[in-house]
Amino acid sequence: MVQFPISPSPNKTKLEHDFTYLKKYGNNTRQVELLEQRANKLYERNRWIPTRASRVQEILGIIHEVRTQISAIVQLDTMIPNEEVHRKCRDIIREGARELNSKRTRSASRIESDRLKEEDAIRRDQESIEEAIQQQASPLAPFATTEVKIYKLELDAPIDENLLIISEPFSCYGDLEWHLHGNKLVLEPDLWRRLEEKHGFSEDGRIWDIPLFDQPIDSNVLCVVSRKCRRFAYTLALAHQFGGEEVPVPLDVVPFYDVQTEDKGCCTPSCRSLRQHLRVRWPNQWVITAKSLKAPHIPSVVDVEFHASRFLPGTNSLYFSWKPIQAASAPT
Ligand SMILES: [Zn+2]
Numbered sequence: 228m229v230q231f232p233i234s235p236s237p238n239k240t241k242l243e244h245d246f247t248y249l250k251k252y253g254n255n256t257r258q259v260e261l262l263e264q265r266a267n268k269l270y271e272r273n274r275w276i277p278t279r280a281s282r283v284q285e286i287l288g289i290i291h292e293v294r295t296q297i298s299a300i301v302q303l304d305t306m307i308p309n310e311e312v313h314r315k316c317r318d319i320i321r322e323g324a325r326e327l328n329s330k331r332t333r334s335a336s337r338i339e340s341d342r343l344k345e346e347d348a349i350r351r352d353q354e355s356i357e358e359a360i361q362q363q364a365s366p367l368a369p370f371a372t373t374e375v376k377i378y379k380l381e382l383d384a385p386i387d388e389n390l391l392i393i394s395e396p397f398s399c400y401g402d403l404e405w406h407l408h409g410n411k412l413v414l415e416p417d418l419w420r421r422l423e424e425k426h427g428f429s430e431d432g433r434i435w436d437i438p439l440f441d442q443p444i445d446s447n448v449l450c451v452v453s454r455k456c457r458r459f460a461y462t463l464a465l466a467h468q469f470g471g472e473e474v475p476v477p478l479d480v481v482p483f484y485d486v487q488t489e490d491k492g493c494c495t496p497s498c499r500s501l502r503q504h505l506r507v508r509w510p511n512q513w514v515i516t517a518k519s520l521k522a523p524h525i526p527s528v529v530d531v532e533f534h535a536s537r538f539l540p541g542t543n544s545l546y547f548s549w550k551p552i553q554a555a556s557a558p559t
Pocket of ligand 1 (some may be wrong): 494497
């Protein structure tokens with residue numbers, strides 16, 4: 228059985244917190260993404276080597292400094308696009324990237340390709356801010372142009388029948404939930420939003436979360452799960468078909484105390500591993516790999532037991548890739 232540490236390292240948590248902040252307020256999305264990729268790579272490369280503890284602290288320090296400088300200029304009470312703030316953020320992140328680059332050795336061709344990537348990110352962020360400013364100036368803003376795609380995850384119907392397109396104005400996620408419940412579109416809905424943040428296990432795979440009730444709608448792809456249809460609390464898993472689509476699916480998770488005191492498993496007979504549990508749920512699928520989104524450094528969680536202390540309810544905690552069983556190479 229693979230041992231599974233429950234809490235991530237404090238250093239990693241620190242890094243994640245800083246990037247969560249930067250992604251929310253940095254408003255230079257692609258530049259922040261690039262910085263995050265590089266910081267994570269450098270962190271992972273150094274974290275296991277005891278003699279490089281001070282290098283790890285330097286990496287954390289650089290990112291924290293970027294956050295501190297950005298927090299001094301963004302106005303937290305308003306997310307209105309502002310070109311001057313955008314420009315200042317761009318320069319702060321660029322300086323952070325330069326500092327980070329000074330902590331690693333790179334070939335000349337690598338330096339050049341990194342530079343091109345950075346320029347491209349800056350250019351695309353500039354285009355986004357210009358577009359946002361233009362939209363803000365339009366008399367229809369902010370809600371009239373909002374179109375939200377919502378995937379209902381309960382039904383075994385083709386995906387387009389599970390798709391709701393909402394183009395009415397709603398001031399926040401809570402209002403939209405009331406609308407779905409009140410019109411009997413989805414009973415006791417949990418709304419999940421797709422974030423810009425990528426999880427890195429697949430090329431374009433994104434992370435999802437449950438937004439706050441009074442938060443303005445800031446994602447145009449959502450999914451909705453009806454709590455009324457669940458047996459237990461559930462975790463949101465990302466099911467990625469090999470060479471195909473990645474879709475969120477709710478998975479009920481058995482509470483941990485049941486496992487300890489009553490030896491009650493997720494299914495009868497009890498599944499001994501996540502692989503087996505997914506097999507019960509989808510008999511025609513072969514799971515290729517599974518990762519914990521809460522402990523991404525674990526190479527594979529496919530053999531761990533499936534319960535709530537490992538796959539937290541109310542979070543997007545699992546990614547797995549699969550292929551249809553006929554097409555899978557036979558397990559040995
Ligand atoms: Zn099971």
